[in-house]
Amino acid sequence: MTSDIRPKPGIMDIALYQGGAATVAGKTNTIKLSSNENPFGPSDKAKEAFARSVHQLHRYPSTDHAALRAAIAEVQHLDADRVICGVGSDEIIHFLCQAYAGAGDEVVFTEHGFLMYRISATAAGATPVEVAERDRTTDIGNLLAACNERTKLVFIANPNNPTGTMISAAEVAQLADGLPPQAILVLDGAYAEYVDGYDGGLALIESRENVVMTRTFSKIYGLGGLRIGWGYGPAAIIDVLNRIRGPFNLSNTQLEAAEAAMRDQDYVARCRSDNARMRIWLAEALAELGVPSDTSLANFVLARFADAAEAEACDVYLRDQGLIVRRVAGYKLPHCLRITIGDESACRRVAHAVAQFKGKR
Numbered sequence: 141m142t143s144d145i146r147p148k149p150g151i152m153d154i155a156l157y158q159g160g161a162a163t164v165a166g167k168t169n170t171i172k173l174s175s176n177e178n179p180f181g182p183s184d185k186a187k188e189a190f191a192r193s194v195h196q197l198h199r200y201p202s203t204d205h206a207a208l209r210a211a212i213a214e215v216q217h218l219d220a221d222r223v224i225c226g227v228g229s230d231e232i233i234h235f236l237c238q239a240y241a242g243a244g245d246e247v248v249f250t251e252h253g254f255l256m257y258r259i260s261a262t263a264a265g266a267t268p269v270e271v272a273e274r275d276r277t278t279d280i281g282n283l284l285a286a287c288n289e290r291t292k293l294v295f296i297a298n299p300n301n302p303t304g305t306m307i308s309a310a311e312v313a314q315l316a317d318g319l320p321p322q323a324i325l326v327l328d329g330a331y332a333e334y335v336d337g338y339d340g341g342l343a344l345i346e347s348r349e350n351v352v353m354t355r356t357f358s359k360i361y362g363l364g365g366l367r368i369g370w371g372y373g374p375a376a377i378i379d380v381l382n383r384i385r386g387p388f389n390l391s392n393t394q395l396e397a398a399e400a401a402m403r404d405q406d407y408v409a410r411c412r413s414d415n416a417r418m419r420i421w422l423a424e425a426l427a428e429l430g431v432p433s434d435t436s437l438a439n440f441v442l443a444r445f446a447d448a449a450e451a452e453a454c455d456v457y458l459r460d461q462g463l464i465v466r467r468v469a470g471y472k473l474p475h476c477l478r479i480t481i482g483d484e485s486a487c488r489r490v491a492h493a494v495a496q497f498k499g500k501r
């Protein structure tokens with residue numbers, strides 16, 4: 141019997157997202173440096189809140205996330221009414237595409253941009269539009285040139301994943317000001333906390349009607365396994381997103397752990413400075429071995445090899461040593477490996493293994 145059951149047009153064009161590998165067959169004692177996770181995990185206060193939440197398992201969570209939004213607003217100096225919380229920042233990206241882009245609309249993002257922009261745009265029925273970067277850096281001129289009357293959303297991650305590069309506040313303002321009137325600029329700040337003194341573009345959001353920011357608890361807050369993110373923007377846009385948000389999209393456990401994590405900014409500051417120290421160390425160690433990288437402002441470096449074959453061979457060698465990094469051919473960077481900044485011993489193991497790999501060639 142043949143079936144007439146078909147998904148909406150475009151759905152079968154979506155390539156399944158591949159998460160960072162977590163294991164190597166036949167190896168124990170591996171180190172996972174493939175998903176930009178915090179090597180130290182979450183703050184103890186978040187873990188304690190997680191444990192306490194076991195007493196609430198039979199209760200439905202709040203639908204309005206008031207306590208978590210209040211904590212975010214207090215710590216980040218925002219208006220709590222304009223914060224929205226989701227299942228990772230992925231869900232906020234998804235809400236934006238579902239609410240603002242459909243058939244005939246275009247969603248613009250950069251050449252090496254985060255893969256979920258394309259997936260969410262396609263799932264919404266919109267047309268993804270990929271724009272060239274300049275030396276692995278977001279190019280405002282190219283983005284503006286790609287916009288037209290069909291453009292509904294423009295996504296940039298700042299710092300970007302997997303390049304680690306960042307553009308200035310002045311450039312972001314120029315982009316926001318140059319967009320067509322029906323388009324929203326989405327500033328993806330998944331790695332914003334790694335940049336000393338950077339607020340994710342808050343001033344721009346407060347002074348414009350067309351800018352939204354997405355943030356996550358998955359990176360510096362060390363809660364990737366729990367899936368919590370948030371967004372901030374003009375009241376009218378947040379109201380729209382809340383209309384398509386599931387009322388119970390976050391559990392009590394997610395809400396309470398995230399609130400405790402947000403309130404422990406001393407922990408965030410320690411993670412930021414440790415990451416910066418080891419990122420500089422690793423980038424220099426790799427450069428001395430003939431493996432350059434652009435200046436990264438995030439919790440990873442994008443190591444560049446002579447060509448795709450060398451990157452692949454190094455990846456195989458690192459895996460053999462129990463070190464799991466990320467191939468980024470899917471991000472149009474086949475000659476690169478993205479290496480998450482681990483703790484000091486992990487960084488030293490990576491540098492040592494790359495030195496051995498280079499020495500064997």
Ligand SMILES: Cc1ncc(COP(=O)(O)O)c(C=O)c1O
Nearest residue numbers: 228229230297301330356358369
């Ligand atoms: C640029 C960027 N945006 C968003 C995300 C999504 O993070 P999450 O859904 O865990 O908040 C990631 C995760 O890797 C990312 O790199």
